[in-house]
Each structure stands twice: as C-alpha cells, then as structure tokens.
Amino acid sequence: MNFMASKQPENSLLGPESDSQRTLYPYVTGTSVVALKYKDGILMAADMGGSYGSTLRYKNVERMKAIGKHSLLGASGEISDFQEILRYLDELILYDNMWDDGNSLGPKEVHNYLTRVMYNRRNKFNPLWNSLVLGGIKNGQKYLGTVSMIGVNFEDNHVATGFGNHLARPILRQEWHENLSFEDGVRLLEKCMRVLLYRDRSAINKLQIAKITEEGMTISQPYSLKTYWEFSAFENPTQGAVGSW
Amino acid sequence: MAVEQANLCTPQDAAVVRTLRVFRDPHVDRELEPATVLIIITKHVMSSPSLNFQTQISGLILSLSFSGQRNMSNSVIEVPPKGGFSFDLCKRNEMLAKKGVNPPSFRKTGTTIVGLVFQDGVILGADTRATEGPIVCDKNCEKIHYMAPNIYCCGAGTAADTEAVTDMVSSQLQLHRYHTGRESRVVTALTLLKRHLFNYQGHVSAALVLGGVDVTGPHLHTIYPHGSTDTLPFATMGSGSLAAMAVFESKYKEGLTRNEGIELVTEAICSGIFNDLGSGSNVDVCVITKGGKEYLRNHLQPNPRTYTNSKGYSFPKKTEVLLTKIIPLKEKVEIIEGGDAMEE
Numbered sequence: 001m002n003f004m005a006s007k008q009p010e011n012s013l014l015g016p017e018s019d020s021q022r023t024l025y026p027y028v029t030g031t032s033v034v035a036l037k038y039k040d041g042i043l044m045a046a047d048m049g050g051s052y053g054s055t056l057r058y059k060n061v062e063r064m065k066a067i068g069k070h071s072l073l074g075a076s077g078e079i080s081d082f083q084e085i086l087r088y089l090d091e092l093i094l095y096d097n098m099w100d101d102g103n104s105l106g107p108k109e110v111h112n113y114l115t116r117v118m119y120n121r122r123n124k125f126n127p128l129w130n131s132l133v134l135g136g137i138k139n140g141q142k143y144l145g146t147v148s149m150i151g152v153n154f155e156d157n158h159v160a161t162g163f164g165n166h167l168a169r170p171i172l173r174q175e176w177h178e179n180l181s182f183e184d185g186v187r188l189l190e191k192c193m194r195v196l197l198y199r200d201r202s203a204i205n206k207l208q209i210a211k212i213t214e215e216g217m218t219i220s221q222p223y224s225l226k227t228y229w230e231f232s233a234f235e236n237p238t239q240g241a242v243g244s245w
Numbered sequence: 246m247a248v249e250q251a252n253l254c255t256p257q258d259a260a261v262v263r264t265l266r267v268f269r270d271p272h273v274d275r276e277l278e279p280a281t282v283l284i285i286i287t288k289h290v291m292s293s294p295s296l297n298f299q300t301q302i303s304g305l306i307l308s309l310s311f312s313g314q315r316n317m318s319n320s321v322i323e324v325p326p327k328g329g330f331s332f333d334l335c336k337r338n339e340m341l342a343k344k345g346v347n348p349p350s351f352r353k354t355g356t357t358i359v360g361l362v363f364q365d366g367v368i369l370g371a372d373t374r375a376t377e378g379p380i381v382c383d384k385n386c387e388k389i390h391y392m393a394p395n396i397y398c399c400g401a402g403t404a405a406d407t408e409a410v411t412d413m414v415s416s417q418l419q420l421h422r423y424h425t426g427r428e429s430r431v432v433t434a435l436t437l438l439k440r441h442l443f444n445y446q447g448h449v450s451a452a453l454v455l456g457g458v459d460v461t462g463p464h465l466h467t468i469y470p471h472g473s474t475d476t477l478p479f480a481t482m483g484s485g486s487l488a489a490m491a492v493f494e495s496k497y498k499e500g501l502t503r504n505e506g507i508e509l510v511t512e513a514i515c516s517g518i519f520n521d522l523g524s525g526s527n528v529d530v531c532v533i534t535k536g537g538k539e540y541l542r543n544h545l546q547p548n549p550r551t552y553t554n555s556k557g558y559s560f561p562k563k564t565e566v567l568l569t570k571i572i573p574l575k576e577k578v579e580i581i582e583g584g585d586a587m588e589e
Binding site for chain 1: 362431432435436461462463464466474475476477478487488490491492494495497499516519520
C-alpha cells in the first residue's frame with residue numbers, strides 16, 4: 001500500500017504539468033472590500049493591508065484600480081493574482097482603444113470578461129485566488145457586481161467580499177436605500193469598515209474610499225477611522241466577578 | 246493476578262477462563278499460581294482437535310498477564326485503569342467515518358444569541374430556530390434557559406448539550422441556595438459551567454451566554470465549549486453572531502435605558518435571523534434587573550405565516566357517523582378517606 005501523501009490527486013489527469021505554476025494556497029492576501037451604489041455612481045472602500053499569513057507585511061497596497069473610463073475594480077485575496085488580473089484587463093482595454101470606434105468597454109462588459117476568466121481558470125484547477133468587486137457607471141446606468149474565485153458572479157445594490165459578507169452586508173441590508181447622497185454613502189461605508197476593523201483580525205486602520213461617476217474615477221488619500229475604545233464597561237469588566245476573565 | 250484481563254475472542258476461550266475461575270477458590274486466601282494456569286490451558290489445547298482453537302488459545306496465553314504480586318482481587322468486572330471519560334469509542338467512530346458511515350447529525354441550534362448589560366441589569370436575547378442539518382426541526386424552540394430566579398442562560402450548539410448542562414447547573418445552584426441560604430451569584434453558575442465543560446474537553450458542544458443580577462451587580466459572561474469564559478458588556482454567540490455583532494459594534498453606547506436596550510437586542514437578533522441561515526423565526530428577550538426578571542417569550546414575531554386561509558381548513562367528511570353513545574367507565578377503585586397511603 002502506498003502510504004506516501006500524494007500532493008497530486010486531481011492533477012493526475014493533466015500529466016507532466018507540475019504544480020509549480022498553480023496557486024495552491026494564497027500567500028500575500030488582502031482582506032474585505034465593501035461597495036455600494038449611490039446617487040451619482042458607485043462608492044467602494046478597501047483597506048491598504050497585505051497580510052503574509054498572520055503578519056501584516058505590506059501596509060501600502062492599493063487594492064482598488066480604475067479600469068478604462070467607466071469601471072472600478074476592487075480585489076481581496078492573493079495580491080499577485082490581482083496584479084495578474086490587472087495585466088489581463090490592461091490588455092483588454094488596450095485592444096478596445098485600438099479599435100478607435102468611439103465605443104468603450106463598460107462595467108457590464110468588464111464584469112462578464114472577468115467572470116469568464118475566473119471560471120475558466122477554476123475549471124483548469126488553477127484559480128486566481130481573488131474575490132473581485134467590479135463597479136461602474138456608463139450612460140447613466142449604474143452597475144455593481146462581484147466575481148468569486150470559483151466563478152460565482154452576481155450584481156446587486158451593495159456587495160462585499162470575505163468577512164465583509166458576514167459583518168458589513170447585514171448593516172448594508174438594513175440601512176442602504178436608493179439615491180444615497182455622497183456623504184451618506186461615505187458615512188455608511190465607514191460604519192461598515194469600522195465594524196470590520198474591530199472584528200476582522202487582518203484589517204488595518206488605513207483605508208481608501210474610491211468613487212466612480214460619469215465624470216471619472218477619484219480615489220481618496222489613505223486615511224484612518226476614528227475608533228472608540230473607552231467604554232467604561234470594558235475598563236474593568238471582571239470587577240464584580242473576581243477570578244474570571 | 247490478572248486472569249480477568251484475558252482477551253476473549255471465542256466461546257472456547259471463555260470456557261477456559263471459566264475453568265480457571267472455578268479453580269480460584271474464593272474461600273482460600275491464595276491466588277492461582279502461573280504454573281497452574283498453564284497446565285489447565287495446555288490440557289484444554291491438547292483435548293481439542295481443531296487447529297483454530299489452538300491458535301486462538303495461543304493468542305489467549307499471550308494476552309494473559311501474570312503479575313508477580315499476590316493481591317486479593319475479587320472483582321471480576323473489567324474496569325478502565327484510570328477513572329473518568331473513556332474515549333475508546335472515538336477510535337471506532339473514526340474508523341467508521343473513514344469507511345463512509347457517518348454518525349447522525351446532531352440537532353443543533355444554529356443560532357443567534359446575544360447579551361447586553363444596561364443601566365440597571367442585563368438583557369438576553371435569542372432567536373427560536375432549531376436545525377437538524379439542513380432541516381428546521383423546531384420553528385419556535387426556547388433557547389433562554391432558567392438557571393436561578395436571578396440568572397438566565399442562552400445556549401447555542403448541540404441542543405441536547407445546552408439543555409442538559411443548564412438543567413444540571415440549575416439544580417446544583419438550587420442545592421447550593423438551600424445550603425447557603427443566599428441568592429445565587431452569577432460567578433457561581435459561571436464556575437460550575439466552565440468546570441463541567443472543560444472536563445469534557447470540548448466534546449460537550451455548548452456555547453453559552455450567561456447573564457444575571459446578584460448582590461454584586463449585573464454580570465454578563467460568554468462560555469465556550471472548551472471551557473474558556475469572557476466577561477463582557479455585550480456579547481454574541483452562535484452562527485449568527487457576526488451579523489448580531491455588526492449591529493452591536495455600530496450601535497452600542499453607554500448608559501442605555503431599558504427600552505433602548507431591548508430595542509438594540511431585538512435589532513441584533515433580527516440581523517441574525519435575516520442574514521444567517523441557521524437562525525430564524527421569532528425573537529425571545531429576557532430582562533433581568535435587581536427587582537426581578539421579565540421573560541418576554543416571542544417578543545417579536547417578524548416571520549408570521551403569510552398566506553393563511555381565513556376559513557381554516559375543512560377536513561373532508563369521509564365516513565358517516567351513525568350513532569353517538571357515551572358509556573361512562575365504571576369505577577373500580579375505592580377511595581379510602583383519610584390516612585396516608587405511604588404510611589406503614
């Protein structure tokens with residue numbers, strides 16, 4: 001009986017192609033991205049941390065990038081795969097510009113392209129280890145969608161990746177409404193990012209908020225949220241229960 | 246001597262051991278000599294024609310352990326060498342699981358439970374859905390358990406475990422109350438629970454939110470299945486704990502009044518109910534203050550049945566009733582006046 005742990009159960013069909021080229025586990029990861037539709041377009045927030053396992057290795061990672069004139073892409077998961085996706089999209093936009101026909105790829109098209117890429121990579125057992133958020137506005141039509149690393153995609157009024165799904169989505173479901181103003185949208189996003197900062201261990205207090213409207217994309221300078229740690233009840237919680245913790 | 250520890254594999258081996266036991270006369274204060282045992286066994290082996298028996302007997306001999314000491318051991322029953330929880334069946338379960346035979350899924354309370362300390366006391370909240378794998382087995386169960394008149398406990402995890410452990414500690418607390426003549430304290434319940442859970446090393450899958458008000462003030466604790474505890478001003482547990490915590494982290498403030506507290510707790514539980522698949526149905530709330538407790542069962546019912554026929558359901562008449570006759574039962578028992586039946 002062969003007791004040696006074989007690392008290639010699923011690769012047996014693929015012959016001599018070794019796993020040196022496939023992403024088996026993510027190494028440098030970004031945590032959640034949260035985005036919502038507001039009156040003039042899309043607002044998206046992500047922090048700037050790149051964790052290497054349990055160490056916070058990189059604190060200046062921009063996880064949101066503009067794609068063409070109309071879209072904004074945010075990613076969580078493996079940073080190197082995100083950079084690869086940006087290269088694919090660069091090529092896509094370049095070819096689109098070379099047509100020079102006055103038409104440009106909108107967010108719906110880019111989202112579809114990303115879905116196809118992610119799903120095909122997953123079928124080859126070589127996934128791009130990311131959860132992507134794609135938002136944009138073209139001809140007055142707002143669009144916000146998400147693609148996961150296995151190719152699950154959908155569009156909604158507010159989306160989040162990773163921990164954001166568990167902590168931010170409930171808040172957004174309760175408090176989001178149509179035609180949020182810019183200030184209200186930012187306030188809501190900050191509320192979500194604050195809860196994530198409190199309760200997600202890989203989150204850092206240095207975030208950027210990006211907005212995309214008909215005029216174009218702007219991304220804020222990195223800033224930090226105000227947090228409150230001074231609740232008196234937390235100061236000496238075991239006062240009445242001596243001996244416990 | 247450890248004759249009893251022989252590894253019994255066949256009835257023939259049992260016969261050998263029985264013979265040996267007969268030889269060990271209980272009235273004689275002496276143990277069987279190892280030599281005597283060997284002679285008996287050899288005799289059995291020689292008299293038996295089957296080869297099978299011989300190989301099994303050799304196995305039997307190998308597993309007989311002869312201790313040099315001569316101590317009086319009257320016990321024939323097999324006891325584990327150390328006391329406490331025996332994990333023997335865990336190996337067998339692992340082996341079965343590898344072969345694809347999985348144990349039945351537990352009835353869990355995939356749950357949202359929360360606790361909150363406010364100005365004058367503690368508010369506990371819970372949803373009311375109990376699940377068995379993917380099926381909802383109880384749409385309106387009670388997850389806030391009584392521990393003492395001033396202490397209540399919400400339970401998440403395996404339903405049987407939470408029920409049993411809270412029941413047990415509740416009884417222990419009552420005995421303690423009789424013994425001391427005082428109101429129970431929350432730390433007492435906390436220590437009893439965490440000692441029990443740690444003892445079982447996480448196998449008793451009960452995650453609890455314990456809250457109460459005693460002479461030292463209002464207290465709120467969380468207890469994890471492995472036995473660790475936290476003392477917090479607000480806490481959530483269960484599968485819906487992240488959704489509920491999101492609400493707490495964004496809306497908690499100091500100096501909450503009773504109604505504000507109940508509203509916040511209800512909102513947190515609703516967040517769990519609507520965003521977590523393991524939680525659902527109604528919201529239960531329990532407010533404990535120095536004056537007393539208020540158990541608001543089904544305080545909020547945000548999931549009523551939407552389409553109900555106002556006329557109800559009329560079952561079609563199948564068989565016709567021809568005759569209705571009521572015959573009262575004849576009394577066969579004579580009631581004796583006075584005297585206690587138990588008195589002898």
